[in-house]
Amino acid sequence: MSVGVWVTGADVGDQLVGAFQNPALLLGIPLALAGAVFMSFGAQYQHRGVEKVEKLSGADGATGLTGEQLRRLLTRPSWILGTIMLGLAILCQLAALSIAPLIVVQPLGAIALVITTLLNARITGHSPTRQSLISISACVGGIFIFVFFAAIFATEQRISDRQLFVILAILLVVIILLGACWLVLRRRMRALFYVVGAGVLYGFVATLAKAVIERVKTGQFDWITVVCVIALISAAAVGAYFVQTAYSSGPPDLVIAGLTVVDPLIAVLIGMVVLGEAAAAPPWVFACFGVAGAIAVWGVVGLARFHPQVLSESQELGIRRGSDGAETPDQ
Numbered sequence: 001m002s003v004g005v006w007v008t009g010a011d012v013g014d015q016l017v018g019a020f021q022n023p024a025l026l027l028g029i030p031l032a033l034a035g036a037v038f039m040s041f042g043a044q045y046q047h048r049g050v051e052k053v054e055k056l057s058g059a060d061g062a063t064g065l066t067g068e069q070l071r072r073l074l075t076r077p078s079w080i081l082g083t084i085m086l087g088l089a090i091l092c093q094l095a096a097l098s099i100a101p102l103i104v105v106q107p108l109g110a111i112a113l114v115i116t117t118l119l120n121a122r123i124t125g126h127s128p129t130r131q132s133l134i135s136i137s138a139c140v141g142g143i144f145i146f147v148f149f150a151a152i153f154a155t156e157q158r159i160s161d162r163q164l165f166v167i168l169a170i171l172l173v174v175i176i177l178l179g180a181c182w183l184v185l186r187r188r189m190r191a192l193f194y195v196v197g198a199g200v201l202y203g204f205v206a207t208l209a210k211a212v213i214e215r216v217k218t219g220q221f222d223w224i225t226v227v228c229v230i231a232l233i234s235a236a237a238v239g240a241y242f243v244q245t246a247y248s249s250g251p252p253d254l255v256i257a258g259l260t261v262v263d264p265l266i267a268v269l270i271g272m273v274v275l276g277e278a279a280a281a282p283p284w285v286f287a288c289f290g291v292a293g294a295i296a297v298w299g300v301v302g303l304a305r306f307h308p309q310v311l312s313e314s315q316e317l318g319i320r321r322g323s324d325g326a327e328t329p330d331q
Contacts, residue, residue, distance in 0.1 A: 203266025
């Protein structure tokens with residue numbers, strides 16, 4: 001584990017100047033933004049494909065897509081196009097990760113939430129309500145505040161084999177817990193569970209991708225790097241399944257909201273707790289992390305409750321959703 005040293009205000013200022021003068025960092029920003037755009041359109045097209053497959057199969061996939069539904073997705077042009085766009089988003093993100101710090105690249109995906117919200121409103125006719133706009137602002141604002149402080153006080157360090165073992169062990173526990181919840185409680189799970197689960201897994205995927213890229217760049221393609229690649233692919237596959245299931249039980253901008261909030265939060269938390277990248281941060285910064293993270297998560301929960309499409313579908317089902325969060329059938 002790395003041991004941090006106290007950083008003075010002058011030192012922090014010097015680090016900020018040096019970071020923004022780095023051409024690689026400046027190139028990583030537009031790559032990450034391009035990835036956010038591809039993610040937005042990809043999410044919309046994949047959501048359309050999942051909805052079409054549900055209608056054709058006559059089965060609701062909210063509790064988990066069946067093997068037959070997954071097979072049918074492979075024949076839907078809209079889903080295939082969305083997958084290609086998400087593939088381009090991943091390529092842009094990997095390219096950005098290879099030349100810029102993780103804490104700079106990951107949070108820029110929050111731009112996808114704004115784009116997806118506008119796209120979904122135009123396609124479905126469900127104009128964003130005041131409450132949903134507040135939730136979206138909380139998502140984007142909370143994550144940017146979180147990463148603003150992380151970018152100031154965090155320092156990138158070489159990832160040791162021991163730290164990789166810790167990350168892999170935590171990921172294994174997370175997959176087991178999510179799998180157990182899915183098997184036991186999937187009949188009661190809705191979009192929020194799948195969104196949060198995918199966001200957690202993608203946070204590990206981003207961290208492992210960064211580690212693999214750095215080890216390959218330094219010629220360290222050893223057995224532990226291969227294990228990281230296998231774990232990365234496994235987590236990405238489970239996360240992708242969760243995302244597709246979330247599309248069947250919630251609007252695409254809710255899915256993107258969860259991913260663009262939970263994903264970077266997990267990645268930055270791993271950097272702080274496991275990699276010791278926040279060892280130089282004073283105590284008040286950790287309080288800021290907690291507040292900013294809570295705001296972002298509150299925004300995701302609020303969007304799940306007050307999204308106009310969710311409210312509209314609830315009314316069609318005879319469910320009333322009030323500001324107090326109660327859901328009761330209309331008499």
